[in-house]
Amino acid sequence: MHLLIAFKAFFLVLFNGAVARxxxxxxxxxxxxxxxxxAKREAIAELPSAPAKPTAPKPARSEAITxxxxxxxxxxxxxxxxxxxxxxxxxxxxxxxxxxxxxxxxVVERMFAIQPILSDAExxxxxxxxxxxxxxxRLVGNVSGTPPFRGALVHHGWQATACELPAWVGGEASSRxxxxxxxxxx
Amino acid sequence: xxxxxxxxxLGTTNSVLAYTPLDVERPQVEVLAIPQNIAATVEGLTTxxxxxxxxxxxxxxLDLPWSNAPRYVAGxxxxxxxxxxxxxxxxxxxxxxxxxxVDRHQPILPWNAPADVExxxxxxxxxxxxxHLVGAWNFAMPDAPLAEQPVVLTVPASFDAAARELTxxxxxxxxxxQEFVLVEEPQAAxxxxxxxxxxxxxxxxxxxxxxxxxxxxxxxxxxxxxxxxEENGELALRRLAVGNHLLVGGDNMDLALxxxxxxxxxxxxxxxxxxxxxxxxxxxxxxxxxxxxxxxKKKHTITVAGRGSKLIGKSKxxxxxxxxxxxxxxxxxxPQCAVxxxxxxxxxxxxxxxxxxxxxxxxxxxxxxxxxxxxGHEGEPARPTQVLFNxxxxxxxxxxxxxxxxxxxxxxxxxxxxxxxxxxxxPPQRLAGAHDLDxxxxxxxxxxxxxxxxxxxxxxxxxxxxxxxxxESSGLAIPGAPRPLRALCVVPIGMEEGTExxxxxxxxxxxxxxxxxxxxxxxxxxxxxxxxxxxxxxxPEEIAExxxxxxxxxxxxxxxxxxxxxxxxxxxxxGMFELWCVATKGEQRxxxxxxxxxxxxx
Numbered sequence: 005m006h007l008l009i010a011f012k013a014f015f016l017v018l019f020n021g022a023v024a025r026x027x028x029x030x031x032x033x034x035x036x037x038x039x040x041x042x043a044k045r046e047a048i049a050e051l052p053s054a055p056a057k058p059t060a061p062k063p064a065r066s067e068a069i070t071x072x073x074x075x076x077x078x079x080x081x082x083x084x085x086x087x088x089x090x091x092x093x094x095x096x097x098x099x100x101x102x103x104x105x106x107x108x109x110x111v112v113e114r115m116f117a118i119q120p121i122l123s124d125a126e127x128x129x130x131x132x133x134x135x136x137x138x139x140x141x142r143l144v145g146n147v148s149g150t151p152p153f154r155g156a157l158v159h160h161g162w163q164a165t166a167c168e169l170p171a172w173v174g175g176e177a178s179s180r181x182x183x184x185x186x187x188x189x190x
Numbered sequence: 191x192x193x194x195x196x197x198x199x200l201g202t203t204n205s206v207l208a209y210t211p212l213d214v215e216r217p218q219v220e221v222l223a224i225p226q227n228i229a230a231t232v233e234g235l236t237t238x239x240x241x242x243x244x245x246x247x248x249x250x251x252l253d254l255p256w257s258n259a260p261r262y263v264a265g266x267x268x269x270x271x272x273x274x275x276x277x278x279x280x281x282x283x284x285x286x287x288x289x290x291x292v293d294r295h296q297p298i299l300p301w302n303a304p305a306d307v308e309x310x311x312x313x314x315x316x317x318x319x320x321x322h323l324v325g326a327w328n329f330a331m332p333d334a335p336l337a338e339q340p341v342v343l344t345v346p347a348s349f350d351a352a353a354r355e356l357t358x359x360x361x362x363x364x365x366x367x368q369e370f371v372l373v374e375e376p377q378a379a380x381x382x383x384x385x386x387x388x389x390x391x392x393x394x395x396x397x398x399x400x401x402x403x404x405x406x407x408x409x410x411x412x413x414x415x416x417x418x419x420e421e422n423g424e425l426a427l428r429r430l431a432v433g434n435h436l437l438v439g440g441d442n443m444d445l446a447l448x449x450x451x452x453x454x455x456x457x458x459x460x461x462x463x464x465x466x467x468x469x470x471x472x473x474x475x476x477x478x479x480x481x482x483x484x485x486x487k488k489k490h491t492i493t494v495a496g497r498g499s500k501l502i503g504k505s506k507x508x509x510x511x512x513x514x515x516x517x518x519x520x521x522x523x524x525p526q527c528a529v530x531x532x533x534x535x536x537x538x539x540x541x542x543x544x545x546x547x548x549x550x551x552x553x554x555x556x557x558x559x560x561x562x563x564x565x566g567h568e569g570e571p572a573r574p575t576q577v578l579f580n581x582x583x584x585x586x587x588x589x590x591x592x593x594x595x596x597x598x599x600x601x602x603x604x605x606x607x608x609x610x611x612x613x614x615x616x617p618p619q620r621l622a623g624a625h626d627l628d629x630x631x632x633x634x635x636x637x638x639x640x641x642x643x644x645x646x647x648x649x650x651x652x653x654x655x656x657x658x659x660x661x662e663s664s665g666l667a668i669p670g671a672p673r674p675l676r677a678l679c680v681v682p683i684g685m686e687e688g689t690e691x692x693x694x695x696x697x698x699x700x701x702x703x704x705x706x707x708x709x710x711x712x713x714x715x716x717x718x719x720x721x722x723x724x725x726x727x728x729x730p731e732e733i734a735e736x737x738x739x740x741x742x743x744x745x746x747x748x749x750x751x752x753x754x755x756x757x758x759x760x761x762x763x764x765g766m767f768e769l770w771c772v773a774t775k776g777e778q779r780x781x782x783x784x785x786x787x788x789x790x791x792x
Binding site: 080084089092096099103114168169170171173175178186 | 225227228229230231232233234235250251252253254255270473476491493495497499500501502503505507
């Protein structure tokens with residue numbers, strides 16, 4: 005029963021922002037207090053049941069494998085990495101790189117919607133506020149004193165404005181498969 | 191309880207679902223991310239490609255969050271399979287819906303698939319796409335089931351009454367609410383534009399303007415004219431005319447470019463297998479957009495990856511000259527032509543194998559010329575002042591420019607940018623504002639549904655076509671010659687939704703207990719025909735035959751063997767056409783149904 009709920013919840017969290025926020029809230033509160041407040045409990049009781057009844061819980065697969073599989077399927081990413089580059093002319097590599105760049109770029113964009121963290125031009129003078137998040141800024145050069153700091157922007161940083169990886173619904177035996185064996189039946 | 195308004199664009203190549211909360215001051219339209227199964231993973235995408243993959247029995251991993259172990263896949267996963275296993279992939283089901291020479295209830299798709307594939311009918315395929323959208327919605331919004339929300343579904347303006355009826359049938363089977371509303375796709379695109387601009391639209395369009403909606407999708411071209419007039423001191427929009435159903439679109443362009451590139455590969459001695467050909471087709475879609483962007487490079491390299499794991503080693507490239515490709519695409523699909531030009535009519539035999547009646551003339555601008563000519567006045571073509579573009583084809587900005595350029599030559603006697611004469615009217619302009627090429631139709635359908643419930647600007651226009659029933663004229667029978675057929679007008683162009691009308695005619699005798707058949711016709715150009723008018727002769731471009739209508743009078747309804755009736759036609763509030771036989775004596779009436787089966791060629 006728990007597995008069934010977990011399965012439903014997995015998809016609901018994945019595709020329904022409201023439910024995702026609710027679950028995040030519940031998880032947070034679990035650490036804070038053992039009992040949920042009344043209102044929250046009601047909200048959870050109303051958690052909708054999906055119309056279909058999946059019978060077996062699905063085996064999980066690492067999302068990293070799912071990402072690799074998508075990059076390979078749509079952009080031949082793994083084929084590219086596994087290929088020995090020596091022996092090809094730059095024009096040949098370039099021709100392949102162009103398509104790979106386009107197709108893998110689309111996958112990454114769709115799943116992560118990558119944006120620069122700062123919109124300032126590189127080289128511009130920027131301020132690092134006091135109390136800055138060390139995960140967002142990497143200070144290089146002569147760092148001394150206390151923030152705020154001022155310095156030249158070397159790299160504007162990247163961040164994923166989304167993180168929407170596909171959910172795996174395949175069988176356990178193939179959970180490590182990045183690209184299936186392909187056989188053309190004549 | 192209705193909480194949202196839902197707009198669904200059931201496209202030939204892509205379907206989209208948009209929605210807005212009902213209880214808001216202005217529509218707040220969002221596009222739903224539709225979970226779909228792609229190679230055993232479920233990913234949410236804003237478009238559901240209208241492809242259906244019929245899986246062989248051993249295949250697993252087709253699950254969706256709301257459906258366990260289905261035997262088919264709809265959407266992006268299916269579109270990808272179209273390349274690898276074309277015999278098991280249904281495409282362009284919607285074009286088949288409008289193809290009255292086949293029985294659209296029979297399992298005929300994928301066309302020409304081997305006998306062991308369990309085929310589906312065009313109606314069932316459409317139903318599957320809609321079921322997928324319904325499932326996605328109900329999963330995302332479990333507290334607001336789709337069946338309880340107001341739903342607007344779009345159809346091509348060029349769909350006739352029979353194709354609309356089949357769409358409705360598929361939609362109801364998929365779980366749309368009984369009272370869902372149909373709206374024409376180009377109109378939906380206009381509603382989206384109106385919503386985007388808000389009140390500012392009144393500054394962009396003025397009285398006397400004529401808006402051309404030029405919608406070129408993957409497989410079809412749909413043209414519509416909307417006029418701007420003043421009614422009771424308010425700007426009013428009225429749909430003036432719609433074009434015929436044209437089976438030519440962006441996919442044809444990609445294929446033409448792919449065919450061209452394949453020739454270049456052949457020159458190098460490289461033969462492409464079917465899988466590579468499809469991959470070439472996809473590369474050409476991207477290449478087309480780059481080639482048609484103004485200021486592109488002189489040469490464009492098109493690469494086809496090898497099939498095995500060796501990517502670089504087996505990849506082959508050819509160079510395509512930009513000028514050559516432009517020549518092929520522009521002159522093949524958007525040629526410079528005169529407004530008096532007509533599309534060529536003879537069929538190209540090669541296309542017929544595919545089963546669908548593709549257009550013999552792929553020159554979209556020639557079809558546009560014919561459309562404007564047939565809706566003009568006194569020999570002058572209809573003259574649009576603004577153009578709203580829709581459909582993925584126009585992502586290639588060069589094509590928008592070409593359409594405007596051609597229109598400019600037709601209507602201002604010179605090239606755009608050339609020095610104008612003093613009183614020459616301004617050439618047609620691109621309608622100011624955003625043209626959302628992929629999602630406008632679904633979004634606009636949502637806006638329409640919302641304004642139907644909450645009030646707002648509406649496009650008037652009634653039916654886009656007039657409808658006719660074939661009546662064999664009486665008189666002396668000539669042995670060996672069929673009795674001459676005349677067309678009795680039962681619905682005029684512009685008949686408003688929610689109205690009905692008696693059709694004046696002589697009495698028509700129906701035999702009790704046997705199905706009565708009526709040949710059925712429609713026209714998008716005969717504006718002056720009134721109900722009861724009899725048309726004696728017509729050309730195929732003017733009046734086209736559709737699916738026949740059928741009624742059976744049950745014997746228990748009457749004591750007589752033979753009942754004299756007259757027709758009464760009705761356009762429902764939902765935009766559906768109904769034709770009734772009303773007994774001239776007594777109160778009885780019988781509804782005529784489309785009999786799709788009878789017309790199919792065996």
